[in-house]
Amino acid sequence: MASNPFSNLFGQSPIRPIQEHMAKAHSCAEQLPLYIAAVLDNDWDKAKTIQKQISKLESDADKLKRGVRLNLPKSLFLPVPRTDLLDLVTMQDKIANGTKDIAGIMLGRKMSIPEKIAPLMIEYVEVSVATSAQALKAIQEMDELLATGFRGKEVTVVEDLIKELDRLESSNDKLQVKVRSQLFKLEKDLPPIDVMFLYKIIDWIGELADRAQKVGSRLQRLLAS
Numbered sequence: 001m002a003s004n005p006f007s008n009l010f011g012q013s014p015i016r017p018i019q020e021h022m023a024k025a026h027s028c029a030e031q032l033p034l035y036i037a038a039v040l041d042n043d044w045d046k047a048k049t050i051q052k053q054i055s056k057l058e059s060d061a062d063k064l065k066r067g068v069r070l071n072l073p074k075s076l077f078l079p080v081p082r083t084d085l086l087d088l089v090t091m092q093d094k095i096a097n098g099t100k101d102i103a104g105i106m107l108g109r110k111m112s113i114p115e116k117i118a119p120l121m122i123e124y125v126e127v128s129v130a131t132s133a134q135a136l137k138a139i140q141e142m143d144e145l146l147a148t149g150f151r152g153k154e155v156t157v158v159e160d161l162i163k164e165l166d167r168l169e170s171s172n173d174k175l176q177v178k179v180r181s182q183l184f185k186l187e188k189d190l191p192p193i194d195v196m197f198l199y200k201i202i203d204w205i206g207e208l209a210d211r212a213q214k215v216g217s218r219l220q221r222l223l224a225s
Contacts, residue, residue, distance in 0.1 A: 014072065015142045018085060021064040022092045022139040022215070028057045028099040029132040029208060035103050036125050040118055044110060051103040061096040065089055080150060080222045088218040092139075094211045095132055102204050111197060114190065117182045124175040124202075128209040131168040135212040137161055138219055145223075155223055162216040169213035176206040 031054050038047040068089050072082060105111070113121055138161040144154045179202050187195050 014085075015146050017064065017068050017071070018089055018092075019139055019142060021061060021068060021089055022136050024057060024061040024064055025092045025096040026132045026136040028054050028061065028096040029129050029212075031057070032099055032102065032129055032205075032208075033122070033125055035106075036113070036122065039106055039111065040113055040122075042112070044107070047103075047107055051107045054100055054103045058096040058100040061093060065093045084218065084222055088139075088215065088222070091211060091214050091218055092135075095135075095208060095215070098204055098208045098211060102201060102208070105197065106201060109197060111194070111201065113198070114183070114186050116186060117179060120175065120179050120182060124172065124179050125205055127168060127172045127175055128205050128212075131165065131172055131209040132212040134161065134165040134168055135215040138165060138216055142219075150223060158219065158223065162220050165213055165216040169209050172206060172209035176202060 031050055035047060035050045035054070038044075038050060069086060072085060138158055141154065141158050141161065145158060148154045180199065183195065183198055183202070190198075
């Protein structure tokens with residue numbers, strides 16, 4: 001009988017597939033700065049290539065998510081509830097989904113970003129992705145948390161990572177206000193439908209950082225369990 005790769009992973013650690021899922025979700029978000037750069041260059045061939053890569057990574061994340069849900073044992077000798085672990089995976093998955101949605105709608109409409117807001121938009125995207133990267137960094141500590149029974153000095157290490165995650169998400173919120181303000185000043189010179197979709201993309205980039213921050217919140221809940 002062929003071995004089940006997820007069973008093998010859970011045999012080693014019930015946490016590792018969750019970490020692998022977060023790594024895959026973040027790999028989607030990591031493509032976003034390159035994608036936005038292609039959009040700003042009006043290079044739709046490159047944008048399409050990156051969008052396909054994002055879709056592939058999101059699909060891979062979906063498979064990992066399903067594997068976790070199907071194979072995470074119902075009886076785990078863990079100091080944390082199984083339902084909280086599943087909730088954590090759900091939030092991680094929204095990072096991948098959000099990235100796919102951003103790339104898809106921008107490619108489908110061949111959206112342009114006004115030159116005057118481009119520098120701030122680039123910074124905004126980069127901070128959003130940095131927030132996702134910080135969430136991954138925190139999740140990568142879960143093996144150590146498990147080894148210490150979610151107690152001791154490792155808890156302090158993770159709490160510090162989550163504090164930085166919260167700081168990044170707050171910075172992203174402030175950048176969102178600035179980007180929206182700059183776009184507002186340009187509204188009268190742009191087609192209304194384009195403005196509407198630009199605001200939507202700005203919101204979705206902000207949601208990406210928010211979802212990453214919520215991954216930290218779910219992890220913090222595990223620390224308090």
